Amino acid sequence: MRIFHKDEVLHSGNTRNGMFNKIFHNRLFSFVLCLLFIFISVSAMPLNIEAASVNNYPVMHISQQEKALQNELFLSAPKAVIDRQIQKELQSFQSGNSFSLLSHLYYIPEERDQGYIGNCWVWAGTGCMEIALNVQLGITDRLSIQYLDSLYNNGEGDDWAGNGGFASSFADFYDEHQFIISWDNINAYYQDYNSVDRAAVSADNIATNSGYLLESVDYAQIRTHRVGEDSAIMAIKNILNQNMGIFFAFYLTDDEDWRQFYDFWKYEPESSV
Amino acid sequence: MDVLKTILEYIKENHPDAGLPEADGICYKVDSDSRRKLGYSRSVYTGGGWDISIGRPVTPEKVYNVKAEYNNGDIIWIGRIINGKVEEKSYENISQR
Numbered sequence: 605m606r607i608f609h610k611d612e613v614l615h616s617g618n619t620r621n622g623m624f625n626k627i628f629h630n631r632l633f634s635f636v637l638c639l640l641f642i643f644i645s646v647s648a649m650p651l652n653i654e655a656a657s658v659n660n661y662p663v664m665h666i667s668q669q670e671k672a673l674q675n676e677l678f679l680s681a682p683k684a685v686i687d688r689q690i691q692k693e694l695q696s697f698q699s700g701n702s703f704s705l706l707s708h709l710y711y712i713p714e715e716r717d718q719g720y721i722g723n724c725w726v727w728a729g730t731g732c733m734e735i736a737l738n739v740q741l742g743i744t745d746r747l748s749i750q751y752l753d754s755l756y757n758n759g760e761g762d763d764w765a766g767n768g769g770f771a772s773s774f775a776d777f778y779d780e781h782q783f784i785i786s787w788d789n790i791n792a793y794y795q796d797y798n799s800v801d802r803a804a805v806s807a808d809n810i811a812t813n814s815g816y817l818l819e820s821v822d823y824a825q826i827r828t829h830r831v832g833e834d835s836a837i838m839a840i841k842n843i844l845n846q847n848m849g850i851f852f853a854f855y856l857t858d859d860e861d862w863r864q865f866y867d868f869w870k871y872e873p874e875s876s877v
Numbered sequence: 878m879d880v881l882k883t884i885l886e887y888i889k890e891n892h893p894d895a896g897l898p899e900a901d902g903i904c905y906k907v908d909s910d911s912r913r914k915l916g917y918s919r920s921v922y923t924g925g926g927w928d929i930s931i932g933r934p935v936t937p938e939k940v941y942n943v944k945a946e947y948n949n950g951d952i953i954w955i956g957r958i959i960n961g962k963v964e965e966k967s968y969e970n971i972s973q974r
Contacts (some may be wrong), residue, residue, distance in 0.1 A: 722917030722934030766918025767932060775960065800942055800957050800966050853915050866937060 674855075675774060684824040694838060703844060708738035710746050719797030721766035725853075726752050729774035731783060732849035738818060739847040744789035749794050750803070751810055752777060759803030766799055771851040775823040785815035826850065835874045878925075880931055881922055881943045881956060887963045888945060888954055894970055895952050898925035948972065 677700055709731065718727055730747050738744050756765040756777055778784060787790055790811035795804040828836040843850060856862050868876070878946050882901070903924035919932040932942040938959055945954040951972035956965040 718936065718956070720934065720936055720938060720940045722914075722932075722936070724916040724935060725914075758906065762919075766917075766932070767919070768914025770915050801944070801955060854913075862935070870937075 622634070640707065646680075661749040669805040674770075678825055679769060680826040681772065681823055682845050684826045684839070686839060686842050687846055690842050694841055701728070702723075703841070705735055705844060705847065705849060708735045708744070708847070710734070710744050712754055717797070717861035719799075721767045721799050723749070723753060723765045723796065725771065725774055725851075726765055728851045729771060729778075732851055734819075735847070741816075748785045748787050748789065748810070749809070750786050750796065750805060751789075751812075753796050753799075754803040754805055754810060755781070756809040757806060764802055764834055765801070766796060767800075767872070771823050771853065774851075776823045778818055778823040782816075783815050783817045785810070785812050789813055791814070797843075800804065823851070880943070881929065883961070883963060884929065884931075884943050884945065884956075885960060887956075887965075890964070892917065892954065892968055892970070895947065895954070897927065903927065 674811050716727060716731075718724055726749050730749055730752070733749050734745070737747070752774070753759060753765045756769075756773075757763045759765070787793055790813075792810050794814075798804075826836075826839050828839070832837075840850065856865060879942070881945075885897055885903075893940065903922050904960055911923055916935045917932060919930060922929045926948050928946050930944045934942065934943075939961070941958040943954070943956050946952070952970045953967070954965070955967045956963060958964070
């Protein structure tokens with residue numbers, strides 16, 4: 605890993621290649637993004653406006669085609685490597701033991717708020733990167749969300765970062781980009797809280813004075829379906845005990861399900877969990 | 878709240894020059910370009926030369942991002958509904974209507 609300093613200003617424009625030519629041999633930071641899906645879905649047929657009127661929430665239905673695409677994306681990912689030694693240790697643990705990776709993060713929950721846009725996938729992926737940064741180099745640093753928002757598909761259009769993405773999109777972006785910058789750079793703090801159809805700041809206006817070179821960014825799947833519950837839990841624990849963050853994603857069928865989800869987490873006591 | 882009806886009523890009231898059709902003249906269409914992604918989904922409604930795209934980011938607040946477009950860009954309305962309240966971001970009408 606290489607830490608940039610202010611006298612090595614690295615912008616996302618045409619200076620990038622020159623900089624990488626200069627410091628390419630120093631890249632050390634490799635990272636594995638683990639991917640876990642709990643997939644709940646139903647099919648939806650096209651409907652006319654009358655049907656839409658009866659259904660107060662006309663979006664958030666998933667089609668068979670979309671389901672197939674997401675299954676393909678997930679199932680085509682390489683499988684996460686299960687550490688046999690950790691597996692043996694986990695099997696001998698008494699119930700009630702706990703393990704946490706939170707100490708690897710600068711973690712103030714209320715500061716991790718995506719606002720009104722659909723870029724949860726960037727937050728989850730970046731969190732995994734922050735854990736990897738601390739595990740591999742002992743550095744606790746907030747990494748920029750805004751940087752990817754502003755660069756991904758040029759920060760605009762139907763496929764800008766605020767309109768959703770996948771763990772694979774995140775990993776592919778950084779595997780190609782090969783560096784990630786700190787939150788503390790000028791304009792690298794989060795500014796898309798209230799954005800609608802594009803990033804709030806151009807990538808050209810984000811300073812890249814400090815950041816980290818990436819050797820590679822990969823993702824892998826943890827199988828949690830079509831395996832027993834105990835096996836799924838054991839696989840998740842195994843990856844966590846390898847000090848790797850897990851990108852957790854799940855889907856619900858419609859807004860009614862989401863309403864129930866939010867009601868539970870907003871209003872139920874902690875003892876309900 | 879019916880998102881589509883809310884948007885149609887808002888645009889009709891605030892931009893009568895747009896000449897939006899009645900709600901029953903607009904049908905849902907399968908959005909061949911749409912991929913439901915993690916954190917976001919989108920539906921497209923079409924009718925009378927209009928394409929109305931309604932996006933739903935998965936956020937604690939009930940948010941819908943809307944783009945209503947007539948005749949491939951002659952009229953474009955962009956806005957958002959947050960918890961039932963319409964926020965207009967932009968409106969352009971370069972058509973002759």
